[in-house]
Amino acid sequence: MTRPDWHTARVAAHAAGANAPEPVTLPLSDVDGCTLAEPLRTRTALPAFVTASVDGYAVRGPGPWRLAGRVLAGQVPVASQPGTAVEIATGAVVPPGAEQIVRVEDATRGPDGTVDGRPRRDTPEWRTPGEEAAEGEELLPAGTPVTPGVVGIAAQCGHDTLLVRRPPRATVLVFGDELVTSGVPGRGHVRDSLGPQLPGWLRRIGAVPTVPAPLEPVADTLAAHVDAIATAAGTAEIVCTTGGTMRGPVDHLHAALSELGAEYVVNTVAVRPGFPVLLARLPGGRFVAGLPGNPQSAVIGLLTVVWPLVAGLTGRPLPRLHRVRTGAPVPGRGDDTHLALARIELDGLAYPLPHNGSAMLRGLARADGFLVVPPGSEARAGDSLELLAFPLHPGERP
Incomplete structure (x- = not known):
């Protein structure tokens, strides 16, 4: 079976979401x-009228000026007359005919009701109609x-x-009889680290997680897999599963997708870590993203296929890759794209991190993203590489 390269898989996942729900x-x-x-x-134009940008006096002609009223925000002023000053508040309409605004801190008021002072700037301190945007822009x-x-x-x-x-709803199913969801795992068991963290990733890529708490592992049987996926797809547009993406004795995901009549959008990707990941479409248009069971690989899988899918479903562009300079060598992974955990340091360079194994999370907790090392290559210090930067905030622009 030919595995699509990493860039091709991202594009395919994004295109799969092109038939987005109606706005x-x-x-x-x-x-x-x-x-x-x-x-x-x-x-409307922004602003829609000549607007004072400071508190002060709208004046006409040389000073000193005769005080001729006051205009506050929300009021409509009368036209300014020669030799007069109109007290004005920030945001108020500037009287027609006024030539300048003297700031209140730069003005003095005499006992006879006159105002004197000098404008601080040569250009009037007001905003003109359409200064920020024209009507219809x-x-x-x-x-x-x-x-x-x-x-x-x-x-x-x-x-x-x-x-x-609207953002699509996404839920998480964790597969594996070896998983425990609380405390320190005993011998032969593993603490589930994906159920707690994937909802946060889903929020950051623009989806709405609908994950029950506590999230209990799905039993390692075909019937349990089929029932769990079908039930989850009834309430979410995207079902993210973890584990079972291989074809071992307890890997039932492929068989469950076949029983449910799913069609593959992406079936494995030539990327390390992150192998194997899949994206399938169920009858009716819901999606199943099969993420590997190893934690770092699962996050790579989510960012590889689920993030572009969410972007497609919401009409957003494919999440962008940024160019960075490396601060140290980054090895390749043969014929696969290597996604190497990296941190941007104060010198602006991207440095690969240790503790970057597929099952490790220590490096992931410190990283800013993944350096993308193309197949059949490696990077030296100072080379330019693409960076798949982590989304930091819910709904961040891709």
């Missing part, structure tokens, strides 16, 4: 964590993750609702 219109209070399904355009493209900042600018430019794609 929905939601109020601004409910859109954080979603994805824009259409460009965000202003419904595109501020953000479709596919942009909705953050609190996006919600704020949407409200500022007149939107009450947004057309968005």
Whole structure:
């Protein structure tokens, strides 16, 4: 069986999510964590009128000026007259005809009601209409993750609702009779480290984890695998399984997928660590991501196929790879892509980390991402490599 290379697998997983669910219109209070399904355009110029950017006096002509009223934010001023000063608050409409604003801290008021002082700058201290954006201007493209900042600018430019794609729901199933979910494992058993950590990774790649707590391992039988996957797919668009991706005596995932009528999108990837990982589509459009049982390999599998899939399902672009310089040599892995745990140090260089075995998590806990060493190559100190940087925040831009 020909294994797709790592880059090809990412592209295939992203394309699998192209038939995303229809977007929905939601109020601004409910859109954080979603994805824009259409460009965000202003419904008004920003700002819509000449707006004072400081507290002070809007003046016309040379000083001293006769005080001729006050205008606060939300009020409509009358036109400024020659020789007058109008007290003005930050954010208020500048009176038509005003030529400058003298800051309140730079002005003095005489007992006869006059105002004197000098503008601090040659250019008026106000914002002009359209200075930030013209009416109808595109501020953000479709596919942009909705953050609190996006919600704020949407409200500022007149939107009450947004057309968005909701984040897909994703759940986790852990396979293995050898797993225990609490305490120190006894002889022959292993503490499950994937059930506790994968929900956090899912949040950071833009999915909504729907993982029961506690998460109990699925029994090592075909019937239990089929039932668990079918049940999970009833409540989540993506089912992430851990373990069972080989074809050993207790590896039932492939047989379960066959019984459920699944079609493979990706079936193993030429990557180390991370072998073997798979992505399959169930009848009805739900997905199963088969992640290896070794913890670091499982995280690599999730970032290889699930992150691009989530991006596809939400209309986001394929997660980007960044270019970095290496601070030390990085070995290759023969014909496979090598994803090497790395940390960016203060000198700006990426250094491979120790404790990077497939079953190890010590290096993963300190890493900033994976260096991508192409098949059939190795890197020397100072070489340029792609970096699959870890997503740090829920819904982070890919």
